[in-house]
Amino acid sequence: MNDQQQHAQIEAAAQRLRAGGVVAFPTETVYGLGAVAANPEAVRRVFAIKGRPTDHPLIVHIGQAAQLERWAREVPDQAWRLAERFWPGPLTLILPHHAHVPEVVTGGQDSVGLRVPDHPLALALLHALCPEHGLAAPSANRFGRISPTRARHVREELGEAVDMILDGGPCRVGLESTIISFVGGVPRLLRPGGIPAGALEEEIGMSILADDPQRPSVRASGGLPSHYAPATPLEVWPGAALWRRALELAGEGMRVAVLGMSAAPTAADGARLLRFPMPPQAADYGHALYDTLRRADAAGFDRLLAEAPPEEDAWRAVIDRLRRAGWKPQADDNFG
Ligand code: TXA
Ligand code: MG
Secondary structure: OOOHHHHHHHHHHHHHHOOOEEEEEEOOOOOOEEEOOOOHHHHHHHHHHHHOOOOOEEEEEEOHHHHHHEOOOOOOOHHHHHHHHHOOOEEEEEEEEEEOOOOOHHEEEOEEEEEOOOHHHHHHHHHOOOOEEEEEEEEEOOOOOOOOOOHHHHHHHHHHHHHEEEOOOOOOOOOOEEEOOOOOOOEEEOOOOOOOHHHHHHHOOOOOOOOOOOOOOOHHHOOOOOOOOOOOOOEOHHHHHOOOOOOOOHHOOOOEEEEEOOOOHHHEOOOOOOEEEOOOHHHHHHHHEEEEEEEHHHOOEEEEEEEEEEEOOOHHHHHHHHHHHHOOOOOOOOOO
């Protein structure tokens, strides 16, 4: 697509949105399903299309950090520092909201999630919409399913229900944004994501507390134990046990897909076993994970097996998503 065609696409998408439409658009993390945040009726359609409960808040995507104060009534210094350092980028800040932010966006909470996405099409779309507009957008998947990292994923899952899908190619990060809440005074990590918490802590010079899973400070569907899930049951095993388990299941007659960083021992090759090679670096792995899960899920296997990543900060988001994708603790895995 040349620049002129792309410009026309962006204008058409902005027009749809202004008219109350719902448009799927690319971000650097995953594709979003957007509606103008100030239009409650359009936002309600987003919930309906996703099949998402209406008390789960949406992130408002804005074009630049300077617009923070249009949505948030209090912005602590540390939040400003994070916004200035990491936006545009895979970071969402949860802050107390102004009265004009529609309740359907905030899910009735006293806070609003804000982020500047790092994707040229998303930024061009926000720019075309006018600075005072924000795009309320969850990930463009059905509630509880894997987030889309390609336009094709959105088309396959939501198809005709969406007014328009902007195709920006595969998402660079491939996992959702890191969510930090400033509600209640101290910064808390609500969801590990595209930026490791350690990098954020370094910027603000203080530690970021984990959200208490027993008493989450706010509702976040990404915080539900079973989320981002493929339909096929998934098990996660340390490298040493991975292929043993795969062979065992294949021996019981199951078709098994193995998302492995390490190659199969030759003895493990067989008609019932298929390896989906995964990159050994956390960022590359994160980029590939959802697309690989979708492909493996669609290929009709009885079981998905993934190799447990190292317990390191860089892998936090991947480990979190594998857990939510249905990872049941195995007897001899020591991942807590
Ligand atoms: O990378 C991302 O964050 C992607 C792209 C499209 O920006 N968006 C995304 O949105 O993952 P969603 O709705 O699928 O996940 C956002 C999470 C949800 O679990 C939601 O409940 C939580 O953020 N959230 C949004 N606003 C919140 C708020 N005010 N307080 C607490 N949690 C909030
Ligand atoms: Mg989502």
